Amino acid sequence: MLAEVLHTLPQVLIDGLTLGAVYAIVALGYTMVYGTLELINFAHGEIFMTGAFIGTAILITLTGLGWIAVMPALLALLLVLVITSVLTGLIGMGIERVAYRPLRKAPKLITLITAIGISFLLQDIIRFITELKRGNYILTGPSMFTDRIDIKTSTISTMFNDSSFKESFIIVFVIAIIMMVCLDLFVNKTKYGVAMRAVAQDRDTAALMGVNVNKIIALVFFIGSALGGATGVLFAVQYGTIDPYIGFILGLKAFTAAVLGGIGNIRGAMFGGLLLGLLEMFAAANLAVLTNGMLGAEYKDVFAFAILIIVLIFKPEGIFGKVVAEKV
Known part of the structure; x- marks a missing residue:
């Protein structure tokens, strides 16, 4: 059993890091909004989906x-990422202004339902537009970075099978890491980042100190939303086919990662996104190997959520979270 698990390990690492990078960036949107407003923005998965459709x-x-035949494919992808990020960022701002800001002092349940x-509104709008323009709500983008690269891991050790990945894996993973590092530097090293952390810590005090909340x-x-939309483009490039409902389950998993x-x-x-992707x-x-064929690959979500439940039983605040004393 252990030998069979080790055989698949190189390919698992490659596929897990790709998917985990997507989860990680989408999870950032959830955790940023929650850290600032204590609001679970369940529409964030649909922002990701909207970005995938806009970019495609x-x-x-x-x-x-x-134009794709004229300009380098990587340059075209970067251009699309920038345009999509701006558009989805503006959509996110619009949602906050219209749907969330008027309910900021309302009970949390009302905001959650909103x-x-x-x-659901974003799902149906994207489905309507796509069916109107293409006659089908399932969209397949142009093939980019599809050449496969083989890794002869069996030459390193007989314990491992050979593995392979598409060129898009490198593009997706590197861009995802760059976005995460840039966000971390922005939040921790810039004036706006300090203001964001101040608002997250105490909104009223930050306002008294001159911060425009x-x-x-x-x-x-x-x-x-910009990061979520850009990640949608990377997802579409990596996996090829998208539909208006990809944001629901992926958004739920990204929230789980957060x-x-x-x-x-x-x-x-x-960290949670990368870990969840690998799991x-x-x-x-x-x-199938671990359960002697009783459970197949379709039960992977059960496995991931079971790990989450176990972690939260013993550490409810999450792996990197801190216990916060409730003020009375």
Whole structure:
């Protein structure tokens, strides 16, 4: 059994890091908003999905105009990432201004229901537009970075099988790491980052100290949504086919990653996303082996959520979270 698990380990690491990077960046959106407003923005998964559709639509348009054949593919992807980030960031700001800001002092349950309503609204808007333009709500983007690279891990040790990955793995993983590092530096090293942390710690005191709370909260939504939208583009490039419902389950898993790492902790969200991606791919590859065929790869979500439950039983605040004393 152990030998079979080790055989799949290189491929599990590659696939798990790719998926985990996606979870990590989407989880950042959840944890930033929660850290600032103590709001679970369940529409964030649909922001990710919207970014995937916007980016894919732009790539299809550029391909139709012949621009992809002229400019380097990486340059085209970076251009699409920037455009999509700005558009989804503005969408996030609009959602905060219209749907969340008027309810800021309302009970948490009302805001939660509003977030769920926004997610369904975004799903149906994207589905309607896609069916209107393409006749089908399932969208396949142009092929980019599809060449496979083989790794002869069997030459290193007979315990491992050979593994392979698409060129898009390198692109997705490197860009994801860059985005996470830039966000961490922004939050911890800039004036706006200090203001964001001040608002997250005590909104009223930050306002008394001259911080424009509404502006900072809008900035949080812009950054979180921009990162989510850019990640949607990377997801579409890596996996090829998207539909309006990819944001639901992926957003739920990204939220799980944020809780696993410690909701409200940015570095915890990064770690939680990568860990969840690795656990999911490990389960997909090895559950049948570990259970003698009783459970297959389709039970990978059960495995990942079971790990989450175990972690939260013994450390409810998450791996990197801190116990906060409740003020009475």
